Amino acid sequence: MTRTLTDPHSVPAELRPYLEELVHRTHTVCGPHLVSVLAVGSVALGDYRHGRSDTDVTVVVDPSLPGRALPELAAALAHPALPCPAAGLELVVYAEDFAARPSGAAGYLLDLNTGPLLPERVSLDPSESPAFWYVIDRSVAHQAGRVLYGSPARAVIAEPAxxxxxxxxxxxxxxxxxxxxxxxxxxxxxxxxxxxxxxxxxxxxxxxxxxxxxxxxxxxxxxxxxxxxxxxxxxxxxxxxxxxxxxxxxxxxxxxxxxxxxxxxxx
Known part of the structure; x- marks a missing residue:
């Protein structure tokens, strides 16, 4: 099980130990079904501000990941079980087949918001959320996502139309x-x-x-x-x-x- 980020220097020093543990826990829960873990949002665009910015993470998994793994992953990554040093963690899990095609839908398997300054939220149903946040995040991920583990962003996240x-x-x-x-x-x-x-x-x-x-x-x-x-x-x-x-x-x-x-x- 990995405890090393693919490129530790691609993320701010304040986040490296946290993201390393996040990848480790995600790999522990998802095992061979884990395809990629990507830093997106302000980290990907080079504008992370410690004490102000959230940490945005996109996870891509094989569609055969057992459904029970999703709430288990949410529990493993929730603050303060995994203390978040940023304002919050916004983590979205997609199935590999969905992420690989352009879409204007939300389409997630899991949407987790957690952290010291974020209201706690766990959603397993994409119909609960307006799609636009996820479309924008996938567009950013395709352009600039930074690999924490697994396949590169452009190999797994399609650019929406x-x-x-x-x-x-x-x-x-x-x-x-x-x-x-x-x-x-x-x-x-x-x-x-x-x-x-x-x-x-x-x-x-x-x-x-x-x-x-x-x-x-x-x-x-x-x-x-x-x-x-x-x-x-x-x-x-x-x-x-x-x-x-x-x-x-x-x-x-x-x-x-x-x-x-x-x-x-x-x-």
């Missing part, structure tokens, strides 16, 4: 516009990331995305600068941002996404 990703981004922007349960700085920076994807077809780290949008959109520069300053703080002391300015910015983001969807549909 661009129309599926754009539809997911539109749903994400609507979610952040509603604001419930999301920090203001994160709402703004996710909006920047959405705009950069629409412009380039590539995912960028939140801070780099905000800098790119600020360079081209002078009217939003004060808000983006405030969001970036707030993002430097731990989440419990994040700054309040002007609500009207945040809404105006997210409305502008939604318009850019809708324009991009319209162009994609006309091709």
């Amino acid at each position: 661009r129309t599926s990703v754009l539809t997911a981004i539109r749903a994400s922007v609507r979610e952040h516009s509603a604001g419930e349960g999301h920090l203001a700085d994160n709402r703004v920076l996710n909006g920047c990331r959405s705009v950069v994807y629409c412009r380039t077809g590539r995912w960028a780290a939140k801070r780099r995305a905000a800098q790119a949008v600020a360079a081209s959109e002078e009217r939003f520069r004060p808000l983006l600068a405030a969001a970036l300053r707030s993002f430097e703080r731990p989440s419990r002391v994040s700054a309040e941002l002007p609500a009207a300015e945040v809404q105006a910015f997210l409305s502008w983001v939604a318009e850019r996404v809708d324009e991009t969807i319209g162009l994609a549909e006309s091709i």
Whole structure:
């Protein structure tokens, strides 16, 4: 059973012992059915902030994995049974055959949220969750996922169709516009990331995305600068941002996404 990450230096030093133990426990539970363990999210995009960011992990397993292994895995990885040093762990398990084909569905076998700053959640039914989070995460994983164990990300995670990703981004922007349960700085920076994807077809780290949008959109520069300053703080002391300015910015983001969807549909 492995206790060594494929490339320890591909993940932040603060997370290495934790991710090593996560891989070990995942391998212990899944055994020969384990195909890959991938770091995604902020770690994959090179923008992990200790004390602020979650640790996002995607696990791919052989479809013959016994169903009883999924709740066992959730119990083995739940905080504080495995103490999470990040704000939280967001871990998603997919069957290999599902992950290998483009899809606009959630499609997971297990969705686990756990950690010191995350509400505990274990779901074994993808119909319980809006699909857009998972479509975006798989798109990020295909582009930039970092291998912790097993096969490379692009070998096991298909890139969702661009129309599926754009539809997911539109749903994400609507979610952040509603604001419930999301920090203001994160709402703004996710909006920047959405705009950069629409412009380039590539995912960028939140801070780099905000800098790119600020360079081209002078009217939003004060808000983006405030969001970036707030993002430097731990989440419990994040700054309040002007609500009207945040809404105006997210409305502008939604318009850019809708324009991009319209162009994609006309091709």
